[in-house]
Amino acid sequence: MDDNDRSIAGFTMAGHALVHWFETSIPIFLVVWLAEFDVSVALLGLVVALGYAPFGLGALPGGILADRYGTKRLILACLAGMSLAFFVLALASSIYAIAVGLLLWGVAASVYHPAGLSLISTGVEDRGTVFAWHGIAGNVGIALGPFVAATLLIVLEWQLVAAILAVPGLFALVYGVTAEFDPTGAVDDDVDAGSSTALSASEFVTNSRALFASAFAVVFVVVTFEGLYYRGMLTYLPEILHGLPAMGDLVLPAELEGIEPADYIYVGLLVVGMAGQYVGGKLTDRIPPARGLAGLFAVLAVLAVAFVPVTSMGLAAIAALCGVFGFFLFAIQPFYQNAVAVYTPPDTRGLSYGYTYLGEFGLGAASIAIAGYVLDGFSLAAFFVLIAGFAVAGGLLSAALAAGLDRYFDAEQSLEASADD
Known part of the structure; x- marks a missing residue:
């Protein structure tokens, strides 16, 4: 560099x-x-x-x-x-x-x-x-x-x-x-790197319409379901872990008084997530994105349901499940990022990722309110079933995409996706 x-x-x-x-x-x-x-x-x-x-x-x-x-x-x-x-x-x-x-x-x-x-x-x-x-x-x-x-x-x-x-x-x-630094230092050498000219309103509408008439429309919904899963779990997991019997039964030495094991289990799953993201990134070179998404959503659905029995078990079982969960939660991210690249044309790539973050972090935030309502008025099991439902929905759409759903969209898009797969 x-x-x-x-x-x-x-x-x-x-x-x-x-x-x-x-x-x-x-x-x-x-x-x-x-x-x-x-x-x-x-x-x-x-x-x-x-x-x-x-x-x-x-x-x-x-x-x-x-x-x-x-x-x-x-x-x-x-x-x-x-x-x-x-x-x-x-x-x-x-x-x-x-x-x-x-x-x-x-x-x-x-x-x-x-x-x-x-x-x-x-x-x-x-x-x-x-x-x-x-x-x-x-x-x-x-x-x-x-x-x-x-x-x-x-x-x-x-x-x-x-x-x-x-x-x-x-x-x-x-x-x-x-x-x-020079913020446009690479533009002269790479015409696809972007430009400093903002899209006009008409160009924004035209490009957006073209995107959502392509297979990206399915990818956007898939990413939104991943965001609903991600945000719902990560927002409430610390509170859920704090309330588990295993945490209350844990007796710490006097010098460790005040430490909340639940918080460090939560941090631990985020650290494990680094390995998951690295492995997921490596696998995107070998596995088509739609197929990888379908498989990982299936794993995430199983893991969400697994929290129902495991939350009543001991500390070791809870920590182990959280570690596995953290790995797969972050392993899925490189796959949806790659899916955006596969199912969109290069000249709308920037706009595509803008919509991707809107679905992941914007629409995905709705699960905070939905899951909070479920946690407050229903059981803990209902919360995890709700979260698993988001993964099932994302997985079914991903499986449909892997099976050739993109053929029903723009032909040029389908050709590009097939070539990259």
Whole structure:
């Protein structure tokens, strides 16, 4: 990598790690907020959904803003907004203030992925290497966010912990302001890397219509079901683990008083998820995306149902299931990312990924409210059956795609998909 590549890599890695640092720390706070504000799981789930929904819903406008105002400027605004949101949470004294802080975080975080990926695609010559390190940085943030939050909550009030979590965002903001690089350094050598001209309204409508008249329409629904599964499980699993008999029966030495084993099991599954994402990425070179998605959705459905009996077992069984679950939860992500590339034409690839994040993080956030209602009014088993249902739906659509459903869409798309498979 040259100096420009390294500078962009450092800047985007910091941004990607921090987006997920904040994102995955929120479920740890959910456990504390339930006790602090004495609200129902359903109400708090709706509040948390207000934060997570804009994270995905803002992906499309985020891409347009990145083209219009520049990727570096937008990422800096993202870092500043996310840090400010967590300072708002630190000052919150009511569930309404929590909602404001989470909403601010969701809006700020939503612009990162389209801006960060666009910056890499237009500014970096060695894109493959930088994309790899960019993904690793995101995984580090996914694991460290809840780990640091859970550890600090042992000795500090949650308001102070929220403020401390905001500090790295400020350091990254200062680093980003001083970072120097050419955001279009690779454009001259690669005409497909992108351009600085934003889509017009008519082009946006035309390209969107073409996408959803192709097999991408099925991929979009598949990704949405994966998002419903992902967000529902990761949001409520810390709270569910805290309430299990195995956690209450565990007697820790006096020097470990205050440590919550449930939080570290949750962090552990996120760490295992790094291995899952790596293995999934390697397998995308060998297994057609639709076939891989169908198989992995089947595994995820079984794992969700397996939580029903295992939650009444001992700590070792729970930890083992969480580890396996974490591996497969993240192993599926490279497959749907590859499916987008296989079932879309190159000239709409950026728009395709914008819609992908809308389905994954935006529409997927609906499961927070739905699953919160189920947890509050029904049994724990009903929650896991609901989550398994999302995987079954995604798996059936993936199997249909693998069986040739794409043949009923645009012929050129079908040819491209067949060639890549």
